[in-house]
Amino acid sequence: MRIVSILIALLVTVALYLFIFERDRLAGTDPAEDASEPANAVTLDLPPAQKIANEVKPVAVVARHSSARQLDSAVILRGETEAARSVNVTAETTGRVINPPLRKGTVVEAGQALCELDPGTRDASLAQAKAAETEARVALENARTLATGGYASETRVLSAEAGLESARAAVAQITRDIENLQIKAPFAGLLESDTAELGTFLSAGAACATVLQLDPIKLVVYAPEADVSEIKLGALTGARLVSGDTVTGQVSFLSRSADPATRTFRVEVEIPNPDFAIRDGQTVELAISAAGKPAHLVAQSSLTLNDEGQIGLRLVGPENRVVFAPVEVLRDTRDGIWVAGLPDQADIITVGQEFVRAGVLIEPHFDSETAQGTETEQ
Secondary structure, eight states: OHHHHHHHHHHHHHHHHHHSHHHHHTTOOHHHHHHHHHHHHHHHOOOOOHHHHHHHHOEEEEEEEEEEEEEEEEEEEEEEEEEEEEEEESSSSEEEEEEEOOTOOOOOOTOEEEEEEEOHHHHHHHHHHHHHHHHHHHHHHHHHHHHHHHHOOOOHHHHHHHHHHHHHHHHHHHHHHHHHTTTEEEESSSSSSSSTTTTOOOOOTTTTEEEEEEEEEEEEEEEOHHHHOOOOOTTEEEEOOOOOEEEEEEEEEEEESSSSOOOOOEEEEOOOOTTSSSSSEEEEEEEEEEEEEEEEEEEEGGOEOOOOOOOOEEEEEEGEEEEEOOOEEEEEEESEEEEEOOOOOEEEESSGGGOOTTTEEEEEEEEEEOOOOOOOOO
């Protein structure tokens, strides 16, 4: 009986092992397949709305075909007008003014007398100097005659020559002093101040008047480092004054040294001003022509920012994937914004660009509008 009980216990143990651990093998099924069946069953049992949500659908956007056009570029700067020359005409000798003053605003010619000083005793001093010159000349001739006969030394001749040269210098000095009694305009221009009043005593260095040369006049602006490389000598320039008047000229000077305080470069443009209509110190806005570059005209609303804060446009890329293209804003006009940095042909997303990112699959719908007209105002 004991042996039978032991056999029965062994059979039961084997049966339990096979049922628990080898059930799948005995049934002829793969555990991996059984593990995948629940997931497949779940997927097949999903409702239709959730199945559609799990699928990758392209995002519908509106795009526009755009072609690059050559845009005449210009550097826009603000500055002021400046006289071509401005000089404080001063006295070179002393004396009292004996002529009536010329009033400010008077047009003067080069060499015209502005202030005339009282000669005083200069005429007498000149006569005395000329007499001394004649005496020195005679003394030199006598010394040379005596030296030829052996009655005078060579030193006496040299002394006589020195005396003659000194007398000539005195004559020249007094003559020049008399010429300086008339203070003349150094160039043609306009009086910015009255000349010295009648009876005013002027010492050497005292101001007689201020003369401005306004034809031509200079337009002076300061270009930042980012723009100075686009400006060339001789470049055509259009200028608009505060009054609304416009003039044209050419760049006549471009500084090679930056202002140490502002790090900007001085630019000068010469403008004809025969009627003196442009005054010194007026505010002016300059548009200096620069080399053109290909650009696209886009709507301002099409511009967007990427995650790094760069301004740009979202384009339809290969396989209808979104591509972000950084751009450079060149000019803002009534028709849109001119931007550079895009390829010659670009498909710009104009509606929906804020709801997609680079790499997103899209379904572009191109609008029927033609490209916007070229800009007429430069």
